[in-house]
Amino acid sequence: MGEEIMDHTAHHAGTAHDHGTHEGHVRHDHHGHGGHGGTSWAMAAKATLHCLTGCAIGEILGMVVGTALSWGNVPTMILAIALAFVFGYSFTLLAVRRAGLDLKTALKVALAADTVSIAVMELVDNAIIAITPGAMDAHLSEGLFWYALLGGFAVAFLITTPVNKWMIGRGKGHAVVHAYH
Template identity: 35%
Template sequence: MSRQGLLTQVERALAPVRHAMKPILSDPLVMGVWAVVVAASVGTLWWDLRQRNRALPSLMKGVWTLVVLYSGPFGLAVYWYSGRTQISTDSLWRRGFRSTAHCYSGCGAGEVLGFALLAGLLALESTLVVAGGTFALAYLFGYALTVGPLMQEGVGFGEAMLDALYSETPSITVMEVTAIGTDLLIASEAHISELLFWGALVFSLSVGFVFAFPVNAVLVGFGVKEGMKNPAEME
């Protein structure tokens, strides 16, 4: 079976998902309520960071802010479960969530920029070009969030880049295949001025997080990734 034939079969199999989600993600009322919920979630996060979790480093505060911006109450729940200094005991699941959140913050920024720039502002019609460019930006931002902090700690660029390639590539790949695939499945023909364009983009980000989490948990379990420091030890 050719690659094109396989993609066609996958698209047909997922057609019910597209038909179910398009009306929801293009509904002004639904998306308006979602925007209010996200704003409330971000406000709750910032209140908690300022009042009860100032010990968290600036990088992780930025990571959690992006996670909640992308996924609203779902992102806030992940933070509450795994990212606060008040967690009672650390675990593989919490480390996996923190590792996924770290990857998600950078990759999500690359995905948003990629779709907004390539499919939106430049109005490129080639699905291959849009997907490829968005993949490249997601990898760039995802690797940067690993390479940058390592270099600040004194690690050389080459060593930091090898570490990022080794530890982040599986997670980024799974996250972006599922996220970009979901976005193209639902809104490949949507224009940047349409609500569906942004609704599908937001939904696809959370889909990518869900699929990347087990990958990160496995990588943390085998010691490939550290899973980010236990925030309870920062008190």
């Protein structure tokens, strides 16, 4: 799916790169070997940090709003996860829109690029918060609230980076966005 979107959107975005070179790049990324030895950890970490930034903004905003309004744990987590996806997708969406993609195509690219990364990150981060004793009932003014949240982000980064490396090496995930940078 990612390669099809890249080929289709690169053609319609009016990008200046050579289509033949682009296809060779996709084959290189898809097979995960070649002159650069496959996908680098630095590239995977950068993709994960990009994703983490959007997720963190959305999740912190959701946790702060839910906690400040004295919502229960479940509605607060639902809001936080929903906002993590919204902000996570928004960063990619804005970047590819700036590259000239129409909204429909940009949405497809953002979904293909970020869905797995955000899902893994949210699963791990929220699991850490849920298993940290007292974190679900902590208030904004308590260190436990922030330690659990930030600790969850750190663990999520460590787990999501290898996932992104594997996906990028196969031409999926954030590899879909590279055609527009």
